[in-house]
Amino acid sequence: MRARTLFGLAVIAILVSTVSACAATAGPSPSATGPVAWTRLGTADAHSLAFAPNDDRHLYFGHHGGILESTDGGRRWTPLGARADAMSMAVGDGTTMYIAGHDVFQASRDGGLSWDSVEADLPSLDIHAYARDPQDSDRMWAYLAEGGVYESTDGGRSWSLVYDGDIPILTAVEADGMTELLGLDPFSGVVRSTDGGRTWTVVSAPPAAPVVSIAATPDGGVVLLGAGDGLYRSDDRGASWRRILSVPLPLAVAVTSDADVVAAVSRQTDFYRSGDGGGTWPGP
Numbered sequence: 001m002r003a004r005t006l007f008g009l010a011v012i013a014i015l016v017s018t019v020s021a022c023a024a025t026a027g028p029s030p031s032a033t034g035p036v037a038w039t040r041l042g043t044a045d046a047h048s049l050a051f052a053p054n055d056d057r058h059l060y061f062g063h064h065g066g067i068l069e070s071t072d073g074g075r076r077w078t079p080l081g082a083r084a085d086a087m088s089m090a091v092g093d094g095t096t097m098y099i100a101g102h103d104v105f106q107a108s109r110d111g112g113l114s115w116d117s118v119e120a121d122l123p124s125l126d127i128h129a130y131a132r133d134p135q136d137s138d139r140m141w142a143y144l145a146e147g148g149v150y151e152s153t154d155g156g157r158s159w160s161l162v163y164d165g166d167i168p169i170l171t172a173v174e175a176d177g178m179t180e181l182l183g184l185d186p187f188s189g190v191v192r193s194t195d196g197g198r199t200w201t202v203v204s205a206p207p208a209a210p211v212v213s214i215a216a217t218p219d220g221g222v223v224l225l226g227a228g229d230g231l232y233r234s235d236d237r238g239a240s241w242r243r244i245l246s247v248p249l250p251l252a253v254a255v256t257s258d259a260d261v262v263a264a265v266s267r268q269t270d271f272y273r274s275g276d277g278g279g280t281w282p283g284p
Contacts, residue, residue, distance in 0.1 A: 062086025173220030244278030
């Protein structure tokens with residue numbers, strides 16, 4: 001496994017922000033008055049966002065200082081359990097949850113009230129992207145800051161390198177009975193893997209730069225990308241894109257299983273929510 005230098009990481013960051021943008025349609029402002037934030041979360045950063053299963057009023061927001069939880073659709077937020085870096089989250093069934101981040105890999109089996117470190121044999125716990133198989137709760141993937149995508153099939157204890165490349169943004173979906181990984185290759189664009197991350201196929205060029213977040217419906221039919229000038233939606237599995245929210249750099253994004261409710265947190269930690277798939281973004 002090659003070692004990453006600080007220079008190498010800087011090059012990756014630059015490439016993520018400079019992959020050519022195409023296949024995007026930047027439409028008009030979503031509403032006559034523009035999007036209205038429901039609240040400002042006030043954390044130092046924004047990294048991950050997820051809806052609880054089958055409940056669009058129940059959300060989790062991850063940042064470097066832990067997790068915030070909302071049970072009223074995003075109006076009010078309170079700290080939940082973990083005080084560790086939640087750069088990535090996997091909510092699963094809402095009982096067993098995982099967080100991963102800078103030197104953090106933890107699991108909760110009581111809905112996020114308490115957390116325990118997972119003893120993993122990864123070469124580093126500086127995890128920059130994490131995804132869990134929607135069909136097999138013991139199968140998961142991690143992208144490390146030093147490079148490489150790793151796979152675990154035993155709940156995160158043992159890992160093997162499956163791709164010696166860079167997929168710094170990652171999510172997993174179930175499409176036609178098969179688990180697929182979606183991600184961003186800083187050299188190629190939006191990519192898909194159907195063999196557990198071992199090989200990747202280019203789906204499209206990103207609609208804007210930089211790309212900083214990704215989310216998808218459980219079947220992968222609708223994909224969201226947070227990019228430099230807003231939130232983009234694809235209704236054809238990532239092949240083409242249209243902008244649905246014009247705010248700078250949506251760092252955390254989420255979508256419900258029916259794709260009707262979409263949420264995003266901006267760089268300023270403003271929380272936005274749409275109940276019509278991104279058509280309008282009214283206040284609470």
